[in-house]
Amino acid sequence: MGKGLHDQFTVARETFAEVDATLGFSLSGLMFEGEMAELTQTQNAQPAILATSVALFRALAQERNFQVAERGAFALGHSLGEYSALVATGALSLADAVRLVRRRGEAMQESINDLSKPTTMTALMLRGTSVEALRTHLSGIQPHLPEGETAELANINSAQQVVLSGTEAGVGAAVQELQARQVAARAIDLPVSAPFHCSLMQPAAEVMASALTRVRVGAPCVPLISNVRARPVTTPNDIVDLLVRQVTGTVLWAPSVEFCRGQGVENFIVFGPGKVLANLLRREHPRDKIKMVSELEDVLNFTDDLYDGSK
The missing domain is CATH 3.30.70.250 (Malonyl-CoA ACP transacylase, ACP-binding)
Incomplete structure (x- = not known):
């Protein structure tokens, strides 16, 4: 997971190294060479997905000069992906996001x-x-x-x-x-x-409420569409509150996408490992332009053909 990015791009190597240093162990080693059973434990899977998503985003920024503040109308992420969106929009540092999602995964497991x-x-x-x-x-x-x-x-x-x-x-x-x-x-x-995302996760929500008091959350460079509200949020206090509520709340992914489309958005770029979200968008909105950036080849082959004056 993520090894091709690591080997190809300096910025991706730096990203994985920052994640490893933040966590105090080699998550990248687990991702590249470890056992699937260990990687898929939620306390490992959550930071691994975040690290790969941010590495993809940073690689595209470096290789294709993709700037979310210039290109994006909104940013949104599905559940854990909300943390990736906050890093991409500058509202949360990668180190803080990694610590938070690692604790999030641990707290979710502890809850049950x-x-x-x-x-x-x-x-x-x-x-x-x-x-x-x-x-x-x-x-x-x-x-x-x-x-x-x-x-x-x-x-x-x-x-x-x-x-x-x-x-x-x-x-x-x-x-x-x-x-x-x-x-x-x-x-x-x-x-x-x-x-x-149900009431059984309430103990984890309380853990995250405490953990979020120890990090700095800023304003995103483009509005974040909250999973909980399916509406834009821009102020740090609201972002923190909604991240806590997200642990037990319903992920309003389809309503979030519909809000964007109601604002004239017809183009989506989907960052992160796997193809689930991109495939959902393509099935639901086949006339929209959907770009998937989920692996090394997607960065290498990315063409900037979305921006013809539409959002």
């Missing part, structure tokens, strides 16, 4: 260590219904879940795809009922180590 019930996250494809209708069905189902079980809306990824988070039995019961009502079609359990 004492739970006696197994937890899960499950992606749902909706069956010809709206997200708002799903919310209504889910709110009616929750009071009838077995005692102590939880099923909450964690992500709204597109008009057709959402994610539920909570206890295994609670999410399973909610999915079964939603399918019986023909609200949801296919359900896919996600390979995650904790039930992110």
Whole structure:
């Protein structure tokens, strides 16, 4: 993970070296040569994704003179990606962001260590219904879940795809009922180590509230679209508050994208390892221009053909 970037670009090597020094161990060694089981532990995966995203962003800035303050109307990130967006817009230093997401991952794992019930996250494809209708069905189902079980809306990824988070039995019961009502079609359990973005993460939210008091958050050079609000945020105090609320709140990804499009944005550049967000955008908005910067070749082959006067 990230090795091609490291080997090709000085700025990427500097980025990974800064992350290693900040954490006090060789995360890059784990990324380049380590065991997948260790890398995918959330306290390692979160800073690894952040490091790779920032290395991609900085490499593009250096190689293609990409300047977000000149090119971007808004910046946004999906869950952890909000920290990458804050680094890219100058609101948060890389070192502070790395420390925060490492602690975020640890706190999320710690939040479920004492739970006696197994937890899960499950992606749902909706069956010809709206997200708002799903919310209504889910709110009616929750009071009838077995005692102590939880099923909450964690992500709204597109008009057709959402994610539920909570206890295994609670999410399973909610999915079964939603399918019986023909609200949801296919359900896919996600390979995650904790039930992110639900009330079970409240202990982690409290940890992050404390951790965020120890870093400097500035104003981003372009407005950040908050996961929690799906609206722009520019003031440091609001950014901090919303980062805390994000730990337990629903990631309003699709509404965030729709807000941007409502402001005339038709072009998106997606930074970070993997193709999930770019593919979501392409399926949802096939006429928009979507650029993916997820690996070395994307930086090398990047062409500046998005900027024809449109946002």
